[in-house]
Amino acid sequence: MLRPDGGVPKTLIGVLAVMAGISVANIYYCQPLLGMICEETGLSEFKVNLMPVFTQVGYALGLLFIIPLGDMLSRRRTVLASFSAAAAALLVIYFSRSVVMLLLASFVTGFASVSPQVFIPFVSLYSRPAEKEKNAGIVLSGLLVGILASRVLSGYVGHLLGWRAMFVIAAGIMAVSSAVIFRLFPEVEPTHKGSFAALMGSIFTLARKHPRSIIYATRSAMAFGSFLGLWACLAFRMAQEPYFMGSDAVGLLALCGIAGAVTASSLGKYIPRLGTETVNALGIVLMAAAWALFALFGGHMAGMVAGIIIIDIGMQCIQLSNQSATMRLCPEATSRMNTIYMVTYFVGGSLGTFLAGTAWSLWAWPGTIAAGVAMIAAAALISVAGRAHAAR
Secondary structure (H helix, E strand, O other): OOOOOOOOOHHHHHHHHHHHHHHHHOOOOOHHHHHHHHHHHOOOHHHHHHHHHHHHHHHHHHHHHOHHHHHOOOHHHHHHHHHHHHHHHHHHHHHOOOHHHHHHHHHHHHHOOOOHHHHHHHHHHHOOHHHHHHHHHHHHHHHHHHHHHHHHHHHHHHHHHOHHHHHHHHHHHHHHHHHHHHHHOOOOOOOOOOOHHHHHHHHHHHHHHOOHHHHHHHHHHHHHHHHHHHHHHHHHHHOOOOOOOOHHHHHHHHHHHHHHHHHHHHHHHHHHHHOHHHHHHHHHHHHHHHHHHHHHHOOOHHHHHHHHHHHHHHHHHHHHHHHHHHHHOOHHHHHHHHHHHHHHHHHHHHHHHHHHHHHHHHHHHHHHHHHHHHHHHHHHHHHHHHHHHHHO
16 A cells, blocks of 8 residues: 555556546537537537536536545546546537536536546645656646647547547547556545544544635636636637538547647646746736737747747646645645635636637637636736735
8 A cells, every 4th residue: 555655656657647637538528529519409609618617617516525535435436437427428518419418527527527626636645845846747638638638639620420420439449548547546545534524524623724725726727717718719719711611520629729738747846946936927927918819810830839839838737836836725635625625717818718618609719818818817816915925
C-alpha cells in the first residue's frame, strides 16, 4: 500500500496521466461537432450550445458529490463506477433522437467524467514533498492533452463518420479504461472516517477556515469561463467567412494548444520559486493578450493560431498555480480542497460557455470576444481585490 512518505511510482503517474486525459476528453468531444449537430438535428445554435453547458454543469456537480468521496471511500471503486456511468451516458448520446435526451445524457457524461480530479489529489497526497508539484503537473498535462486531443479526434471522426460515431467510440474507450484502472490503480486507506453528511459539511468548514481557497477558485473560474467561451463558439466562427471550415479543421486548431500542455508539465517546479500570485498574473496577461489578437486579427488564420496558443498557455498558468496552492492549504484534505476549487472552476466554465453562446447568438464573433474579455477582466479584479485584502 502506498504511504504519504513513500512516493508514487513513475509508471503509475504515467498511467494516471493517460487516464486523466481519456476521462476529461468526454466533456469536450462535442465542441468541434456543434455545427454538424445543428445541421442534422435542425436545432438552433443557441440550443445546441446548451450541450457543452449541460456537460460542464454535470461536471461541476460531479465534483461536488463524487470527488469528496476520495477522502472517505475507495478511490479505485469510485473511479471504476464513474468510468462505467460515463460509458453508458456516451452510448445514450449516440442513440439520442430528442434534445431532452441529448442534454440529459450530456449532463450525466459530465457528472461521471470527474476522475482526473480524483487522480490529482491522490498524486499530491502520496508523492514525496519535493515531487508534489512536478507529479501533479504531469497528471495535469495528461488531462490537457486529453482536452486538446479530444477536439482533434472528434473533429476528424465527425468529418469522416458523422458526429454520432464519436460518442460510441468514446464509450468503447471508457470500457477499456475501466479494465486498466481495475488492474493498476491501488487501494489506499481513506483519510475521512465520518459520515457522508459530515464529509460534505466539512467542505464548507474548510472553505471558511481557508478563505484564500475562495480567491484561488473564483479567479480561476472566471479565467476558465473566458477560455471555454472561445471553444464554445470557435466552430461557428470557423464556419463563416473567410474560413468556411468544417469540424476537422476546428479539431486541428486544438493542436495549437499543445503548447499549454507542454508548459504545464514543466511549470509546476517553478511555482514555489516564482510564487502563486506571479504565475497567476502572468496567465491573466497572456489570456487578455490572446483576446486582443482575436479582436484585431480574427480574420487571419495566423492571428487565430497565435491567440489559441497564447490563451492555452495563460489558462494553464492560472489553473496549475491556483489549484496546487489550494491543495497546499490543507494537505490532509486534498480531495475536499480540490472539490472547493474545481466545483467553482467549472461553474465559471459553465457561465462563460453560456455567456459566450448567448453573445454569439446576438452579436456573433464580436459578442464572443466581449464575453471572453469580461470574464478575464473579472479574474483580474478578483486577484487585485484578493491581494489588497491580504495586505491589510
